Amino acid sequence: MLTHDPQLFNQLAATADAAVCDVLDRGGARTPRACGEVSAVRALTLDGFDAIAAAWTPLLRPTFHRLELTAIFTHSRPHVRYTPVRYTRGTGRCELADLLIVIDHQDYGGTIDDRRAVLVQAKRCKKGQIKLSGPDWTQYELLADLPQFTFVDSSYDPRPRDLKGMPLIGDPSVTAEYGGVDLALTPRRWSHWLPARPNGFQAEIRIGQYLSLMAMGGGYCGREAEPGGNDDWSFTVDELLRVTGALPIVQSAPGVLRQNSNVIGFIHDAAPYLSVPRGLSAGGPEKPEEDEYWPEGPISVAHLTLRQDEKTG
Numbered sequence: 001m002l003t004h005d006p007q008l009f010n011q012l013a014a015t016a017d018a019a020v021c022d023v024l025d026r027g028g029a030r031t032p033r034a035c036g037e038v039s040a041v042r043a044l045t046l047d048g049f050d051a052i053a054a055a056w057t058p059l060l061r062p063t064f065h066r067l068e069l070t071a072i073f074t075h076s077r078p079h080v081r082y083t084p085v086r087y088t089r090g091t092g093r094c095e096l097a098d099l100l101i102v103i104d105h106q107d108y109g110g111t112i113d114d115r116r117a118v119l120v121q122a123k124r125c126k127k128g129q130i131k132l133s134g135p136d137w138t139q140y141e142l143l144a145d146l147p148q149f150t151f152v153d154s155s156y157d158p159r160p161r162d163l164k165g166m167p168l169i170g171d172p173s174v175t176a177e178y179g180g181v182d183l184a185l186t187p188r189r190w191s192h193w194l195p196a197r198p199n200g201f202q203a204e205i206r207i208g209q210y211l212s213l214m215a216m217g218g219g220y221c222g223r224e225a226e227p228g229g230n231d232d233w234s235f236t237v238d239e240l241l242r243v244t245g246a247l248p249i250v251q252s253a254p255g256v257l258r259q260n261s262n263v264i265g266f267i268h269d270a271a272p273y274l275s276v277p278r279g280l281s282a283g284g285p286e287k288p289e290e291d292e293y294w295p296e297g298p299i300s301v302a303h304l305t306l307r308q309d310e311k312t313g
Contacts, residue, residue, distance in 0.1 A: 002065060002105075002216045009212050011059050017208030019051035020044060024181070024188035030260075034188070037122045040181045041098045044190065045073045046260050052211070073260070077244050078156055082142060082149035086198070090138030093152065097143070097176065098122040100240050103214050103222065116214050116222030117237045118177055119143065120192070125182040130193060130201055137199075143176035144195035155243060161232045169231045170224035180204070192221075 002008070024040060027033040028047025034040040076095060084092045097119035105114040121143060123130045132140055142149065148162045164172045174194070178201060182189040192210045193201040205213075205221070213219035225234040 002060075002063065004216045004218055008059065008063070009216065012056060012212040012215065013206070013208040015055035015059065015208070016052045016211050017206050019055050020048045020190050020207055021187040023048040023051060024183070024190065034181075034183060036183075037098070037124050037181060040124075040183070040190070041122050041179075042073055045099070050260070077153060077247070078240075079152040080142065080149040080161075081152055082147045084138060084141055085147070086145070087137040087141050090135060090141070092138065094135070094139045094142060096151075096240075099179065100237070100244075101211075101214070101222070102225075102237060102241065103211075104227070112227045114217065115225045115227055115234075115237075116217065117225045117233075118214070118222045119175060120177050120179045122179040122181055125180045125184075125189075125191075128182065130178055130180050132199075140195060140199070143178075144197055146172055146175060156239060157235075159232075159235075161236055163233045163236070165232055167231045169226055169229060169234050171220070172223070172233075174220050174223045175233070177210075179207070 023031070023043050024034050027043060028050070030046045031039070031043040034043045078096050079093060080096050081093045084090045099120040099122065100117065101120065102115065102117040104112045106112050121139060123132070123136070141147070146163045148160050148165075150158060150160050163175055177192045177194060180189075180191045180193055182191070190207045191204050192207060194203045196202040203220075205219075209219075210221050214222040223233065225237045227234070227238065229235060229238075
């Protein structure tokens with residue numbers, strides 16, 4: 001785990017914010033300028049985390065930590081089904097989230113000492129606030145209340161998921177966040193908000209600060225998970241990394257995977273995250289460039305691995 005150093009925290013937060021703002025404003029090598037929620041998530045996943053990795057590398061090198069960043073964009077996978085209680089007009093079916101962020105702290109040999117993960121649902125801000133309507137409330141109930149759910153896609157394990165159930169790993173209250181994307185500001189902004197029952201949001205924090213606190217294991221940013229764990233939360237995080245992250249972006253280009261990797265320093269074998277389990281379809285939309293091609297909304301996976309040199313123990 002990174003030691004909480006105020007100067008390092010400020011540097012990590014500032015450079016991450018600048019990187020994300022620049023990508024949202026101008027796009028990047030693989031994505032155009034964001035025009036909505038979906039294109040903002042895609043830009044953050046494919047280009048934003050590239051820029052964060054490049055900015056953080058010289059800052060982490062003196063601490064003997066090394067950063068491996070893998071960002072994965074997927075289309076409408078996975079969808080889940082649950083029994084709605086509060087918003088009974090909903091069907092109880094929705095996407096799990098738009099984005100999964102995982103930060104692993106590893107020793108130089110590759111053993112994971114600590115993992116933090118979070119689900120993020122992106123919403124475009126209106127006058128600086130997140131406004132929900134209609135089917136948005138089905139998603140809100142899922143992320144705020146964490147009811148038991150199952151995956152719709154048969155490619156995923158059929159076991160029911162209770163992210164608040166026993167054995168309990170991590171704090172369920174920090175399982176999910178909303179990513180407020182404000183494209184009307186100059187520069188543009190991405191902030192995180194915690195869903196606050198019964199139907200609101202609280203504790204806004206800029207994405208740079210959020211990721212920096214998550215990397216340092218503080219500030220209630222990200223939920224602990226155990227790699228290879230059998231509790232529902234850890235198992236789901238592993239499954240999203242392995243299954244959701246293994247598909248090609250489009251059927252017509254099967255060699256172009258949804259995985260975007262940044263390896264800085266020690267190169268880790270990423271094969272466990274690249275294998276496609278038997279029975280998983282390798283399909284995807286034919287044209288992934290415009291928002292209208294994601295009517296149900298995607299989930300993206302951003303997997304960051306912080307490695308610690310043996311010199312620091």
